[in-house]
Amino acid sequence: MSQAEIVTVGHGEHYETPPFAIPSKKLVMWLFIISDAVTFGAMLYGYGYLRNASSNWPSPFKFSPSIINVMIMTFVLITSSLTMLIGVRKAQAGDKSGSIKWTFITVFLGIVFAGLHLNEWRGMIAEGVTLAKNPWGSPQFGAVFFSITGLHLTHVIGGVIALTVVALGYKRGRYKAEDMEIWGLYWHFVDLVWMFVVPLVYLLNVEK
Amino acid sequence: MTGTMREESLKSDIIVYFVILVIAGLQILLAYRGGTIGQHVMEMLALAIVQAGLGIMFFMHLFQEKRSLMFALIPATVFVLLMMNVFWSDSFRIINMKPWPN
Numbered sequence: 001m002s003q004a005e006i007v008t009v010g011h012g013e014h015y016e017t018p019p020f021a022i023p024s025k026k027l028v029m030w031l032f033i034i035s036d037a038v039t040f041g042a043m044l045y046g047y048g049y050l051r052n053a054s055s056n057w058p059s060p061f062k063f064s065p066s067i068i069n070v071m072i073m074t075f076v077l078i079t080s081s082l083t084m085l086i087g088v089r090k091a092q093a094g095d096k097s098g099s100i101k102w103t104f105i106t107v108f109l110g111i112v113f114a115g116l117h118l119n120e121w122r123g124m125i126a127e128g129v130t131l132a133k134n135p136w137g138s139p140q141f142g143a144v145f146f147s148i149t150g151l152h153l154t155h156v157i158g159g160v161i162a163l164t165v166v167a168l169g170y171k172r173g174r175y176k177a178e179d180m181e182i183w184g185l186y187w188h189f190v191d192l193v194w195m196f197v198v199p200l201v202y203l204l205n206v207e208k
Numbered sequence: 209m210t211g212t213m214r215e216e217s218l219k220s221d222i223i224v225y226f227v228i229l230v231i232a233g234l235q236i237l238l239a240y241r242g243g244t245i246g247q248h249v250m251e252m253l254a255l256a257i258v259q260a261g262l263g264i265m266f267f268m269h270l271f272q273e274k275r276s277l278m279f280a281l282i283p284a285t286v287f288v289l290l291m292m293n294v295f296w297s298d299s300f301r302i303i304n305m306k307p308w309p310n
Contacts, residue, residue, distance in 0.1 A: 020277040030277070034285045045292040048249075052299040067236065074232050082225045085267055089217065188267045195259040198232070199252035203239035 029182045033189045036155075040193050043151060044200055047144045051204075058136030059205045065123070070202050073116050074194065077156075080109035081191040084163075088184040091177035096170065099180060103167040106187065110160040117153050121146070148201055155190050163187065224266040231259050 018024055051057045061067055087102030128135045129142045166183045169175040238251050265271050270278055 020274050020280065022273060022277065027277075030281055034281050037285055038288050041289045041292060045295060049295050049299045052296065053302040055303060067239075071232075071236065075229065078225065078228055078232070081263070081267055082221060085221050086218065089221075185268050188263055191267075192260045192263045195228075195232070195263070196256045199235045199239075199256050200249075203235055203252060204245065204248055206239045208240065 023178060023182075026178070026182050026185070029185050033185065036189065037193070040148075040151070040196070043148050044196060047148060047201065050138075050140045050144055054138040054140065056137040057205070058134060058138065058141050059207050060127075060129075060134070060136050060141075061202055061205055062207045066120070067202065067206060069116060069120055070198055073113055073120075074198055076109050076113045076116070077191050077194050080106045080113070081188050083109065084184045084187045088177075088181045091170070091180040094177075099177070100167050100171050103163055103170075103180065107160050107163050107167070110156055110163070110187075114153060114156055114160070117149065117156075121149075145201065148197060152190070152193055152197055155193070159183075159187050159190050221266060224262050228259050228262055231255050 018027070020027060061070075083102050084106040087099045087106060090096075090102060091099035124142075124145070129145070131143045131146060133139050134142045162183055166175050166179055170177075170180055235252055235255050238248070238255075243251075270281070
């Protein structure tokens with residue numbers, strides 16, 4: 001078959017079937033997810049290394065307000081995963097308006113999470129925590145805390161923007177139900193990362 | 209998908225949601241329990257892995273895809289994460305401030 005014939009006839013049936021029987025877009029999202037998981041893993045291992053190598057790692061998170069705030073943030077993010085799941089199911093069932101409604105509820109919960117997180121950062125900075133120092137102990141604490149939580153927050157904000165764009169595109173007919181599912185995968189991944197960040201960064205450093 | 213199957217799927221999603229929340233609550237209770245830091249790390253990691261497994265299985269539906277996809281993604285990721293454990297011995301060296309390992 002010549003190049004000209006492929007251009008005129010169309011590509012689909014002349015290429016081999018997609019690997020793992022999923023659309024390429026979905027496979028790319030999975031590959032991105034596992035690479036991002038390894039990135040977060042490296043960040044958390046780096047944190048563990050520094051914590052283990054430090055003789056005076058601080059435990060600054062009081063139950064009120066820090067852990068209560070973390071509990072609310074965790075509830076918000078896990079709930080947003082459920083609303084995203086409902087949105088994807090609605091899209092797969094052909095209920096476009098329902099899917100868009102639940103996706104925007106997810107976006108709203110993501111914004112609430114980001115707001116709570118930034119408020120927490122504001123409190124930490126007001127207490128004197130910076131990237132290079134803090135009033136409690138090992139100077140690496142601030143760098144570790146802000147870099148790990150900051151990387152996660154960046155992912156949340158990116159996800160909020162992406163879900164908004166995809167939901168609006170789905171409404172206009174530019175994107176399909178499978179696109180909602182693919183970005184749903186990303187949102188669930190962001191939630192899964194938080195399930196590791198909370199116990200390792202916050203709960204191991206509670207003030208007793 | 210029929211209406212009944214959808215309702216059952218949503219029901220299982222909500223059950224998994226509450227299980228994940230309960231595990232998160234359990235982690236918070238365990239944080240205030242006595243014990244060494246090593247014990248706490250193992251407990252927290254174990255529960256987080258259970259939460260992640262539930263999320264991957266039920267929310268991301270990885271197990272409903274072709275099994276070859278799961279085998280392509282999970283073992284390689286777990287292997288890379290486990291290989292990062294090689295750094296721990298150096299953290300013990302540093303806390304003792306020795307310029308060379310034993």
